[in-house]
Structures are given as C-alpha cells and as structure tokens.
Amino acid sequence: MKTTNVSDHFHEECGVFGIYGHPEAANLAYLGLYALQHRGQESAGICSTDGERLHCRKDMGLVAEIFTESVLSELRGANAIGHTRYSTAGQSARLNAQPFLVECSKGQIAVAHNGNLTNAIDIRRDLEMSGSIFQANSDTEVIVHLIARSQEDNLEHALRESLLRMEGAYSLAVLSKEGLIVARDPYGFRPMAFGQIEHNGHTAYVFASETCAFDLIGATYIDDVQPGEMITITDSGELHRKRFAPVQDRHHCVFEHVYFARPDSVVFGRSVQKSRELLGRLLAREAPVEADIVVPLPDSGVDAAIGYAAESGLPYRMGLIRNHYVGRTFIEPKQSIRDFGVKLKLNPVRGVIEGKRVILVDDSLVRGTTSQKIVRIVRQAGAKEVHLRISCPPTISPCYYGVDTPDKNELIAANHSIDRIRDHTEADSLAYLSLEGLKQAVQDVQGEYCYACYTGQYPTDLVGIEQLLADSREKK
Numbered sequence: 001m002k003t004t005n006v007s008d009h010f011h012e013e014c015g016v017f018g019i020y021g022h023p024e025a026a027n028l029a030y031l032g033l034y035a036l037q038h039r040g041q042e043s044a045g046i047c048s049t050d051g052e053r054l055h056c057r058k059d060m061g062l063v064a065e066i067f068t069e070s071v072l073s074e075l076r077g078a079n080a081i082g083h084t085r086y087s088t089a090g091q092s093a094r095l096n097a098q099p100f101l102v103e104c105s106k107g108q109i110a111v112a113h114n115g116n117l118t119n120a121i122d123i124r125r126d127l128e129m130s131g132s133i134f135q136a137n138s139d140t141e142v143i144v145h146l147i148a149r150s151q152e153d154n155l156e157h158a159l160r161e162s163l164l165r166m167e168g169a170y171s172l173a174v175l176s177k178e179g180l181i182v183a184r185d186p187y188g189f190r191p192m193a194f195g196q197i198e199h200n201g202h203t204a205y206v207f208a209s210e211t212c213a214f215d216l217i218g219a220t221y222i223d224d225v226q227p228g229e230m231i232t233i234t235d236s237g238e239l240h241r242k243r244f245a246p247v248q249d250r251h252h253c254v255f256e257h258v259y260f261a262r263p264d265s266v267v268f269g270r271s272v273q274k275s276r277e278l279l280g281r282l283l284a285r286e287a288p289v290e291a292d293i294v295v296p297l298p299d300s301g302v303d304a305a306i307g308y309a310a311e312s313g314l315p316y317r318m319g320l321i322r323n324h325y326v327g328r329t330f331i332e333p334k335q336s337i338r339d340f341g342v343k344l345k346l347n348p349v350r351g352v353i354e355g356k357r358v359i360l361v362d363d364s365l366v367r368g369t370t371s372q373k374i375v376r377i378v379r380q381a382g383a384k385e386v387h388l389r390i391s392c393p394p395t396i397s398p399c400y401y402g403v404d405t406p407d408k409n410e411l412i413a414a415n416h417s418i419d420r421i422r423d424h425t426e427a428d429s430l431a432y433l434s435l436e437g438l439k440q441a442v443q444d445v446q447g448e449y450c451y452a453c454y455t456g457q458y459p460t461d462l463v464g465i466e467q468l469l470a471d472s473r474e475k476k
Contacts, residue, residue, distance in 0.1 A: 013086035013260065013404050014098070014114040015039030015209045018173035019079065020180045020233045022197065022204035026075035029082040032206070032213040033063045038262055039114075039209060040084040043097035047110035049177045050077035051235065054108040058083075058097040078204075079180055081173040083112035086404060096138045099175070104148035106155045109176050111147070113140040114209055115169035115190045115402040118460060123165060143172065156181060156232050160244045163230070167460060169253075169401035171225070173207060179234045182207045186248040187459060188227030189401045189450060191256060191267045195219040205233055210265035224269060251450035251459040255403050257442050258392045259363045263303050270443060273303055278441040279391040279433060280307025280361060287431030288312060289387045291357040295319035297374060298346070304391035305361035314359065319352040319378070342373040354382030360427075361389045366405065368412040371425045379426075388427040393435045394418070397456040405453055 015036030019025045026048045033044055044066050045058025055075050059066045063084060083098035099110040117123070120139045123146065128134065132145050146165060150158035155176055163170075169189030174181040184192050195206045197219040206219045214221050225231055228245040252268045253260075263273040283304065294314050296305030299322060309316035326345050358378055365371050365388075375386050394413030399405045408414045412421055422430035433441075435454055442449060452458045 015084040016112045016114045016173050017082040017213055018180055018182055018207040020205045021078055022199055023078055025078050025080035026072050028217045029080040030067045031216050032208055033082045033084050035213040035216045036084050036209055037063055040086040042085050044084040045097050045099050046075055046080055046082040047099045047101055047175055048075040048077040048080035051177055054110055056101045060094055081112045081175045095135055098140055100140050100144045102144050106158055107176055111140055111144050111174050113170055113172040117166050118168035118400050163244050181232045182225055183230040184225045184227055186228035186245040187251040189251055189253050192225040194223050194225050195221045210261055212262045212265040250448040252448055254449040254451055259300050275442050276303035277307035280304035281311040282437040282441055283389055283391050283433045284308040284311035286437055289429055291359045293317045293356050294359045297362040298322040300363040301361045308361050317352045319349050320346050322346055339373040348377055348381035350381045356383055357385040358383045359387045359389055363391050365390050366395055367410055368424050375426050385428045387429045388425055390432045392433055392438055393454040394432050395453050397453050399453050
C-alpha cells in the first residue's frame with residue numbers, strides 16, 4: 001500500500017475543457033487546452049468517445065508537444081474532455097496526468113478535475129483500508145474511486161453520491177460513452193464556464209475553466225456552471241441542469257482575478273482585464289510615489305501597471321521584455337551568473353530604464369526571492385530608484401483550495417514586516433494594495449470571494465488538514 005504524503009494532495013491548479021456533440025470534439029478540445037495552457041504546463045490529456053469506447057491520450061509536456069495531428073486522429077468521437085495540469089514540486093509524474101480513465105461497474109469513465117479536496121486524505125485512507133489500490137497521488141484519483149465504489153448503478157447518481165462526500169474546491173468533467181457530466185463545488189471556488197457552438201444546424205455544448213477557450217473555437221458563452229450544480233448531457237443530446245447540494249455562501253477564488261486567469265477571460269461573471277486595471281488604479285491612489293515611469297512585470301503585471309500609469313498620469317513603458325520561449329529545462333552555464341534564471345526569462349530595456357525613477361508593478365509577492373532579483377536587474381540597467389508596487393494585499397496564508405502557495409513559513413509576508421520585505425527586495429519603497437482595494441477592484445459587493453490567502457480566515461473547516469500538515473512536518 002502506498003504511503004500518502006500530505007502535501008501531495010495540494011496545489012492542483014489546472015485547466016479543464018469539455019465538449020459534447022461536435023464531430024471534431026478532440027480537435028476542439030486540443031484548441032481549448034491550448035487556450036488554457038497558462039493554467040498548467042506540466043502535463044495534458046484528452047479523452048474522447050465514439051459511443052462505443054473511450055479513447056485517451058495524456059503525457060508530460062505542453063499541449064502542442066503532445067497532440068500531433070496523428071495523435072488527434074486516434075481520438076475519435078463527438079464528445080471529449082481535456083485537462084492541462086500545473087507543475088508542483090514532488091508531483092511531477094505521468095501517473096498524475098489527467099484525465100483519469102478507469103473501467104468499473106459503471107463502464108468506462110474519465111474524470112478531469114480542477115481544485116483541491118480538503119478531505120481527500122481522509123477519504124483516501126478510508127478507501128485504502130477497504131481495499132482500494134491507488135496508482136497516483138492526485139485528488140482526482142480519489143474521485144474516481146468514490147464513483148467506482150458507489151452502490152448506485154447509474155453514473156449520474158454515483159457521481160452525486162460521491163460529490164456529497166467531497167469537501168473543498170472542485171470543478172470537474174466526467175465523460176462516459178453515454179454522455180458528459182460537469183459539476184462545481186457548492187462554494188464555487190474554482191471557475192467553470194458553460195457555452196455552445198453551432199455546427200451544421202446542430203448545437204454542441206462546451207465547458208471550460210475560462211472563456212478564452214470559447215473565443216478560440218468560436219463558441220458563445222452562456223453562463224457559469226453554478227456552485228453546487230451538476231449539468232448532464234445524455235446520449236440523446238438532452239441537457240439537464242440540477243442542484244446536487246444545498247445553496248452555500250459563495251467563495252470565488254480572488255486570485256483568479258489577481259493573477260491566475262488570462263486577462264481576456266470572463267471569470268465569475270466579470271472581465272479579468274477590468275479587474276486588473278482597476279487593481280492598478282486603486283493601487284496608484286493608495287500608494288503614490290514620485291517617479292518618472294511605470295514598468296510592468298510581464299506578463300501578469302501588465303494590466304495593473306496600465307491602470308497605475310493611467311491613474312497616476314505617469315508614462316507606461318515596457319522596461320522589461322519577457323522571453324516567451326523558455327522551456328522547462330535549459331543548460332545553465334558552468335560559470336556562475338548571478339540571477340541567471342530570472343535573466344533567462346526577463347531582460348531590461350536599458351534605454352527605457354537608465355536614469356529613471358521606476359515604479360515596478362507586479363501582481364503578487366510570495367517568497368520575495370524573484371522580486372529581489374528583478375529589482376537588482378532593473379538597478380543594473382541604470383534605474384535611479386526602484387519603487388515596488390504589488391497589486392494585491394500581502395500573502396500571509398497558504399491556499400488549500402487549488403492555488404499553489406507555499407507553507408506559511410515560506411511566505412515572506414507571514415513572517416516579516418513590510419519594511420523588512422522592502423529591505424529584502426532592495427527596493428527604495430514597497431507598497432501593497434489594501435484588502436478593501438482588492439474587494440473594490442473585483443466589485444465584491446455581496447462578499448462572494450475567498451480572501452483566505454490574505455486574511456488567514458478560511459471559509460471551510462481545515463482543522464484536519466492543519467493537524468496532518470503538522471504531523472507531516474514532525475516526521476520530516
């Protein structure tokens with residue numbers, strides 16, 4: 001029996017895509033995952049069905065590397081789901097690539113999941129005690145086992161029973177040869193959009209973690225899959241929307257708007273670009289400073305920097321250029337070059353920066369090590385002053401709902417004052433956006449977002465997880 005590492009179940013940042021009723025389902029799933037590549041660069045997979053069998057291909061690497069024309073030609077059928085997975089330490093293995101495909105009493109089923117189950121360790125332990133054998137260390141495999149072991153003979157009923165045992169964050173797609181089911185946790189932590197695409201007089205239904213995937217394939221956004229909702233599309237093509245859990249207070253992940261989602265997406269019903277530009281405008285109001293130019297940390301700091309520049313009246317300049325072709329592996333020079341990793345990805349434009357007082361806008365500051373290196377690079381390019389501005393509040397607590405944040409002892413803002421962080425980053429000044437500013441930027445009038453990483457106040461019970469983490473650290 002495999003020993004479970006507590007940390008293995010956290011940080012499932014992913015992209016999920018599903019399509020039903022299109023003759024080029026696998027090709028459109030490929031394009032959908034291509035648009036969702038920013039949500040995960042470790043592995044990707046697609047499962048399709050022709051109504052007789054499920055066909056699956058998944059591997060380590062980027063979407064374009066895995067899915068060649070010949071591979072896609074083998075993924076037959078009009079229905080498909082896809083997944084792209086984020087890389088995290090200790091979990092880089094093909095076994096964790098999704099979708100998970102199994103054959104059980106419910107027939108062949110494939111599951112793609114975005115999020116983290118906060119009770120996955122407890123459920124897995126119970127399943128192992130009753131004889132279940134696990135191959136990987138992903139929460140998604142726990143979901144597969146729950147469905148397979150359900151006494152319900154109908155897949156929809158088995159999934160509903162399984163969902164009611166699950167706690168935490170999940171947006172998932174389940175494919176069988178009979179149909180497609182998507183579901184979202186009752187709190188709505190992770191996004192899942194619902195749309196349609198017309199083809200030869202027929203309507204195909206599509207689902208994706210972000211609407212940017214719809215834009216690429218020409219689909220129309222209809223709605224979000226609602227928190228606590230299950231949408232089932234049967235082999236007859238009928239679509240049914242049902243609640244599987246009571247209505248709960250919503251807790252959308254605000255970090256989707258701060259950093260994770262693409263700016264051209266609509267997430268939780270709101271334009272990500274609008275949120276980020278307003279983050280920058282509010283940051284300029286809260287933390288002005290005398291300077292000459294506003295420079296974004298590309299790419300995630302671009303929209304906030306545009307907002308900061310517009311509000312402050314200072315010129316917006318691309319003083320850092322990002323290399324978009326950096327692979328996951330590269331040959332480092334044998335001779336030590338200071339801050340080599342950051343220099344490989346970012347290069348300063350000396351003609352823009354030299355002799356200037358620079359406001360450097362970034363979306364977040366987690367450990368502080370990267371920020372320090374970037375400040376050094378900007379200084380080396382001749383900046384007279386470097387003022388660091390962060391378009392969110394200090395990150396003081398880890399996330400247990402699907403965002404890859406480190407343990408609390410690695411979060412610089414959880415352990416040091418802003419003055420100390422400023423000294424560490426070597427910036428002339430440092431300021432974060434306030435929590436109130438963040439709420440205003442995402443227009444959270446009803447209190448429907450989760451801010452746990454900035455407040456330490458979690459919307460669900462985490463006593464078990466915190467104890468398990470403590471036990472795990474003691475064993476180490």
